[in-house]
Amino acid sequence: MRALRRLVGLGEGGADEAHDTATVRRIARELDALPAAEARFLAAFAYVLARVARADLEISDEETEQMIKLVREYSTLSEAQALLVVQMAKTQATALAGTENYLVTRQFREMSNRAQRVDLLRCLFAVAAADNNISVVENTEITQIGQELGFDGAEIAGVRAAYRDQLSVLKDIPE
Numbered sequence: 001m002r003a004l005r006r007l008v009g010l011g012e013g014g015a016d017e018a019h020d021t022a023t024v025r026r027i028a029r030e031l032d033a034l035p036a037a038e039a040r041f042l043a044a045f046a047y048v049l050a051r052v053a054r055a056d057l058e059i060s061d062e063e064t065e066q067m068i069k070l071v072r073e074y075s076t077l078s079e080a081q082a083l084l085v086v087q088m089a090k091t092q093a094t095a096l097a098g099t100e101n102y103l104v105t106r107q108f109r110e111m112s113n114r115a116q117r118v119d120l121l122r123c124l125f126a127v128a129a130a131d132n133n134i135s136v137v138e139n140t141e142i143t144q145i146g147q148e149l150g151f152d153g154a155e156i157a158g159v160r161a162a163y164r165d166q167l168s169v170l171k172d173i174p175e
Contacts, residue, residue, distance in 0.1 A: 019110075021103045023047050023092045030084060031077075037111075038075075044108040045120060046071055046085045048145060050093035051101050052124045055141035059090055066130035070123050105148045117149045121159050129166040136168060 020028070020040060027043035034042070049070060053063040064086060071082040092100065109117065124145060128138040139160070146156040160167070 019107065021100055021107055023096060023100045023104050024107060026092065027085060027088045030088060031081075034075075041108075041111055042071065042075055042077075042085065043089070044104050044111065045074065045123075046089035047092055047100070047104045048108055048120060049123060049127050050086070050089035051105070051145065052127050052138060052141050054090070054093045055128075056135050056137045059094075060131050062130040063127050064090070066127050070126065074119075102148060105145055109149050114150075117151070118159070121146055121149065121151065121156070122162075125159060125163045129163050132166055133168050134163055134166045139167060 024040055024043045024047070027046065028036070028039040031039035031042060046067065049067045050059070053059040053067060067086045067089070068079070068082045071077060071085055072079065075082070077085065108120065112120070121142070124142045125134065128134040128142060134142075142160075143153075143156055146159075
């Protein structure tokens, strides 16, 4: 719980339940053991992770495992609870991709501080790199999300640099 509270930065942000997207409400409802603000934050966090995993129209087992690991790292959820959250986020990302992507990402931006958004950006690259290959489509999606979170191109490139070896467009370029 401490890691999630630190990530959430309780008292910062300010989006309330009345402004939640349908996706955030649906996932947060399953986290009724957590305080509402934490559940909403975690729901948005998990959905944005699933958004990147789904960018290439396929969510691999490695990406799913990475999402579960990250959800657990930023919360006190059990393995089973983290799996439930990730499965729900994947289902929502598959069913509502075109309509909820921007809305949930904007909600995450509103309820987070800059450090939390940087953490999310790093997590997005970690999910995309879970299978040792960040496709052009995944990289483009992360860039779009990064811009929606308020980062400029240089900031996104700075985080991306740690994943250079996994970028598919650079794999065949001699060093």
